[in-house]
Amino acid sequence: MTLTKKPVNGMKDILPDEMALRSYVIGLIQDTYRTFGFSQIETPVVEHIENLLSKQGGENEQLIFKILKRGQKLDLSKPTTEDAVTDSGLRYDLTLPLSRYYSNHANELPAPFKALQIGSVFRADRPQRGRYRQFTQCDIDILGDPSDLAEIDLILATTTVLQKLDFHNFTIRINDRRLLKAMAEKAGFAPEELSEVFIIIDKLDKIGWDGVKAELLGKYPEEKVTPYLTMFEEVGSGEVGEKAKALMDEVGSPLPEIIGSVNAVKTADFTMKYDPTLVRGMSYYTGPIFEIAMDEYGGSVGGGGRYDEMIGKFTGQKTPAVGFSIGFERIIMLLMERGFVVPGASDKIAFMVEKNMPADKLASIYAEAMQLRAEGKTVDISQMKKNKKFQKQQLTDLGYTDIREFFNR
Amino acid sequence: MTLTKKPVNGMKDILPDEMALRSYVIGLIQDTYRTFGFSQIETPVVEHIENLLSKQGGENEQLIFKILKRGQKLDLSKPTTEDAVTDSGLRYDLTLPLSRYYSNHANELPAPFKALQIGSVFRADRPQRGRYRQFTQCDIDILGDPSDLAEIDLILATTTVLQKLDFHNFTIRINDRRLLKAMAEKAGFAPEELSEVFIIIDKLDKIGWDGVKAELLGKYPEEKVTPYLTMFEEVGSGEVGEKAKALMDEVGSPLPEIIGSVNAVKTADFTMKYDPTLVRGMSYYTGPIFEIAMDEYGGSVGGGGRYDEMIGKFTGQKTPAVGFSIGFERIIMLLMERGFVVPGASDKIAFMVEKNMPADKLASIYAEAMQLRAEGKTVDISQMKKNKKFQKQQLTDLGYTDIREFFNR
Numbered sequence: 001m002t003l004t005k006k007p008v009n010g011m012k013d014i015l016p017d018e019m020a021l022r023s024y025v026i027g028l029i030q031d032t033y034r035t036f037g038f039s040q041i042e043t044p045v046v047e048h049i050e051n052l053l054s055k056q057g058g059e060n061e062q063l064i065f066k067i068l069k070r071g072q073k074l075d076l077s078k079p080t081t082e083d084a085v086t087d088s089g090l091r092y093d094l095t096l097p098l099s100r101y102y103s104n105h106a107n108e109l110p111a112p113f114k115a116l117q118i119g120s121v122f123r124a125d126r127p128q129r130g131r132y133r134q135f136t137q138c139d140i141d142i143l144g145d146p147s148d149l150a151e152i153d154l155i156l157a158t159t160t161v162l163q164k165l166d167f168h169n170f171t172i173r174i175n176d177r178r179l180l181k182a183m184a185e186k187a188g189f190a191p192e193e194l195s196e197v198f199i200i201i202d203k204l205d206k207i208g209w210d211g212v213k214a215e216l217l218g219k220y221p222e223e224k225v226t227p228y229l230t231m232f233e234e235v236g237s238g239e240v241g242e243k244a245k246a247l248m249d250e251v252g253s254p255l256p257e258i259i260g261s262v263n264a265v266k267t268a269d270f271t272m273k274y275d276p277t278l279v280r281g282m283s284y285y286t287g288p289i290f291e292i293a294m295d296e297y298g299g300s301v302g303g304g305g306r307y308d309e310m311i312g313k314f315t316g317q318k319t320p321a322v323g324f325s326i327g328f329e330r331i332i333m334l335l336m337e338r339g340f341v342v343p344g345a346s347d348k349i350a351f352m353v354e355k356n357m358p359a360d361k362l363a364s365i366y367a368e369a370m371q372l373r374a375e376g377k378t379v380d381i382s383q384m385k386k387n388k389k390f391q392k393q394q395l396t397d398l399g400y401t402d403i404r405e406f407f408n409r
Numbered sequence: 410m411t412l413t414k415k416p417v418n419g420m421k422d423i424l425p426d427e428m429a430l431r432s433y434v435i436g437l438i439q440d441t442y443r444t445f446g447f448s449q450i451e452t453p454v455v456e457h458i459e460n461l462l463s464k465q466g467g468e469n470e471q472l473i474f475k476i477l478k479r480g481q482k483l484d485l486s487k488p489t490t491e492d493a494v495t496d497s498g499l500r501y502d503l504t505l506p507l508s509r510y511y512s513n514h515a516n517e518l519p520a521p522f523k524a525l526q527i528g529s530v531f532r533a534d535r536p537q538r539g540r541y542r543q544f545t546q547c548d549i550d551i552l553g554d555p556s557d558l559a560e561i562d563l564i565l566a567t568t569t570v571l572q573k574l575d576f577h578n579f580t581i582r583i584n585d586r587r588l589l590k591a592m593a594e595k596a597g598f599a600p601e602e603l604s605e606v607f608i609i610i611d612k613l614d615k616i617g618w619d620g621v622k623a624e625l626l627g628k629y630p631e632e633k634v635t636p637y638l639t640m641f642e643e644v645g646s647g648e649v650g651e652k653a654k655a656l657m658d659e660v661g662s663p664l665p666e667i668i669g670s671v672n673a674v675k676t677a678d679f680t681m682k683y684d685p686t687l688v689r690g691m692s693y694y695t696g697p698i699f700e701i702a703m704d705e706y707g708g709s710v711g712g713g714g715r716y717d718e719m720i721g722k723f724t725g726q727k728t729p730a731v732g733f734s735i736g737f738e739r740i741i742m743l744l745m746e747r748g749f750v751v752p753g754a755s756d757k758i759a760f761m762v763e764k765n766m767p768a769d770k771l772a773s774i775y776a777e778a779m780q781l782r783a784e785g786k787t788v789d790i791s792q793m794k795k796n797k798k799f800q801k802q803q804l805t806d807l808g809y810t811d812i813r814e815f816f817n818r
Contacts, residue, residue: 037789380446
C-alpha cells in the first residue's frame with residue numbers, strides 16, 4: 001500500500017505558525033464585524049451543480065470541482081457526460097450560496113439581513129505561487145437594504161478591520177456599473193458589446209491605455225473608441241469632478257454620497273478614489289462596485305459591490321444586496337511577509353517529567369499544571385527524553401520560556 | 410433558469426443563532442486546548458483518493474464523496490469505472506489527513522507534536538435527524554509520545570472543555586485494544602475471528618448480553634463463547650479489580666496509571682470507568698481507547714485512542730500517536746436543547762436613520778456609531794422604514810435593546 005504524503009495538487013497544509021495568525025485574524029474579523037451588527041452564518045461547501053452553473057460565477061464556472069453521483073444514480077457502464085454523472089460540486093465563492101441561503105430562509109431572517117461568512121471555497125485554477133485551489137473567503141453582505149447606508153457601512157467595516165491589522169495608506173477604488181454602462185452606451189457601443197468592452201477596460205492595469213486602445217480598435221470602429229476613451233479623460237478620477245457628478249446624477253448613482261460620508265467619518269488611514277475604469281469581473285453587479293488597492297501588493301486585496309438581481313433568481317422577488325469580500329489569503333500573506341506577531345501570546349511553561357514517576361508525585365505535577373492552565377497559562381507536559389538539550393531547544397523554539405524539570409526521586 | 414433553494418441533500422444551512430453558539434464553543438475549545446499546549450493546524454478538505462481508500466477508515470470508506478477528474482484526465486466517452494474517473498475525494502475524518510500532514514512535515518514539527526484540528530468532514534450517510542453529511546469534527550492528537558502522559562493530558566483537556574460548557578456527571582469509559590484482544594484469544598478465538606467478535610461485542614448497548622451471546626453462539630462454538638463471556642464477569646467493570654489489573658499487567662496496558670492520574674487531578678465532574686466491553690469502531694487503534702458517555706445523550710459524545718501504526722504507513726517509520734475527538738455536533742445539539750445562552754453578549758444599539766439625511770447630519774450619526782463600535786459595542790445602522798413598529802420589533806428580536814431614531818429635520 002502506497003500512501004501519498006503531499007496534499008492534493010494545488011492545495012495546502014497549514015503549519016502551526018500560519019494557523020495561529022489565521023485564527024487571530026479570523027477572531028479580529030469576527031469581533032470587528034460583530035460591532036457593525038453582522039451575524040455570522042454558514043452554508044455547506046457542497047452546492048447543487050445547477051446553482052453553480054447558473055451563470056452567476058463567470059469564469060469560475062469553468063473551475064468547479066464536480067462531485068460524482070453515488071449508488072444507483074451513477075451509470076458508468078456506457079459512454080456518458082459530465083452532466084449525467086454529477087449533481088453537486090464544491091462552491092467557488094460565498095455569494096452564490098448566500099443567495100440560495102437567503103432565499104431558503106428569508107422568513108426566518110431579519111430585513112435587512114447583515115451576514116458575515118468565513119469559509120473555504122474551491123477553484124481548480126492553474127496552481128501558482130500564493131494561489132491555492134482551496135482558500136478562505138471572508139464576506140460581509142447586506143441583503144434587503146436598497147439605500148447607500150449599506151455601501152457606507154460595508155466600506156467602514158472593512159477598512160476598520162484593515163486598520164486594526166495595521167494597514168495604512170491604502171485606497172478604496174470605487175465606481176458604479178451604471179456609470180460604466182452609460183459611458184460605453186454614450187460612445188455608441190451596443191448593449192451586447194458591453195461585456196467584451198469591459199473585459200478590455202479591465203486589462204488597463206496590465207496593458208496601459210495604449211494597449212486598451214489597440215485592443216478596442218482591433219474590434220470596434222474609431223468612431224466609437226475615440227469618444228469612449230476621451231470620456232474617461234473628461235470625467236477624470238480621484239475626486240468626483242463636475243462632469244463625473246453630472247453623469248452620476250444622470251444614472252442615479254450614489255457615489256458622491258458614499259464617498260462623502262466615508263471621508264467624513266473614516267477613522268482608518270485610507271483614500272477613497274473614484275475610478276471610472278474599475279470594472280470588477282463578476283457580471284452580476286448592478287450598482288456601486290469597489291476594490292481595495294494596496295501599494296505593498298500589486299493587485300486587489302478585496303472588493304465587492306451591489307448585486308440587486310441575483311437573489312431574485314432564486315426567489316422570483318427582487319431583493320437588494322451588496323457585499324464586500326476582504327482578501328483574506330492576501331492579507332495573511334502580507335502579514336506573514338511583514339513578520340506580523342500575533343499579540344497577547346500567553347505565558348508558556350513546559351514541564352519535562354522523568355520516566356516512571358510515582359503516581360502521587362505525578363498527580364501533584366498535573367495538579368500544578370491544571371492550576372496554571374485554569375489561570376490561562378499554556379502548560380505543556382511531556383516525558384523527559386534522553387537528549388534533554390535537544391528537547392529544551394524544541395520547547396524554546398515553540399515559545400516555551402519557562403522550562404521546568406521533574407525528576408523521579 | 411431554475412435554481413434550487415434547499416441545501417444539497419443531507420447538508421445544512423446554519424442560521425445566525427446556532428452559528429453564534431458554534432463560534433463561541435469553537436473559541437472556548439481553542440482557548441482551552443491552547444492552555445494544554447496544542448497548536449492548531451489545517452489540512453485541505455480534499456484528499457487523495459488512494460489515501461482515503463487505504464483501509465484506515467473502516468465503513469467510512471463506503472461513504473466518500475468522490476471528485477471527478479478534470480480536463481484530459483477524464484474520459485467518459487467509453488464505459489469506465491469510478492476508480493478511473495476520480496483521483497480525489499472529501500475527507501471523512503481528520504485523523505487520516507493528520508497522518509498524511511505529519512508525514513509530510515515531520516521535519517518542521519516538534520516532537521512530540523500536539524495538534525488541534527477543527528474542520529468539516531463529509532460522509533454520504535443516509536440522512537437522519539441530527540446527522541448531516543457535512544459536519545464539524547474537533548480533534549486533539551499527540552504524535553510522537555509513547556508514554557501515557559499523552560492519554561492523561563488528552564483526557565484532562567477534553568474534560569476541561571466539557572466542564573467549561575457546564576457539562577457534569579458524565580463518564581469516560583476506557584479500555585485497551587490489547588485487553589480486548591487478550592481476552593478473546595484466551596477464550597480460544599483465532600486472530601482472524603477477532604474483528605467479527607468485536608463487532609458483536611460492540612452491539613452490547615443495543616442488544617444486551619443475551620443478544621451478544623446469541624449472536625456469538627450463532628457463529629462460534631460454546632467452548633469459546635462461554636469462557637469468553639465469563640471472563641467479562643471476572644474482570645468486572647468500573648473500578649479496576651484484581652483480575653483486571655493482572656490482565657493489564659500481562660499485556661502492558663497503562664490503564665491503571667491513566668485512571669489513577671486522571672482521578673487524582675481532575676477538576677471537572679466526571680467518572681473514569683474501566684469498561685472491558687468498549688470496542689470503538691476504528692480498526693486502527695492499538696492501545697488505550699476511550700469514549701465520553703453522557704446520560705443526557707444516549708450515545709457517545711466523543712472518543713479516541715492510541716493508534717501507533719497509522720503514521721508508519723505513510724512514513725515507513727513507526728510513530729506513536731493518540732487522539733481524542735470531542736463530539737462537536739452533539740455538544741452543540743445538547744447545548745441548544747438546553748437553551749444555552751452565549752455569555753458576554755455586548756450592548757447592542759440600533760440607529761434608525763430617516764431617508765435623505767443631509768450629508769453633515771449623516772456624518773455625525775456615523776461618527777457616533779464608529780465611536781461606540783470602537784468601544785466594542787454593536788451598532789447597527791439602517792434606513793428607517795415605513796412600518797417602524799415592525800422594524801423595531803425585528804431589531805428587538807435581534808437583541809438590540811437600545812433603539813435610536815434619527816430624523817431628517
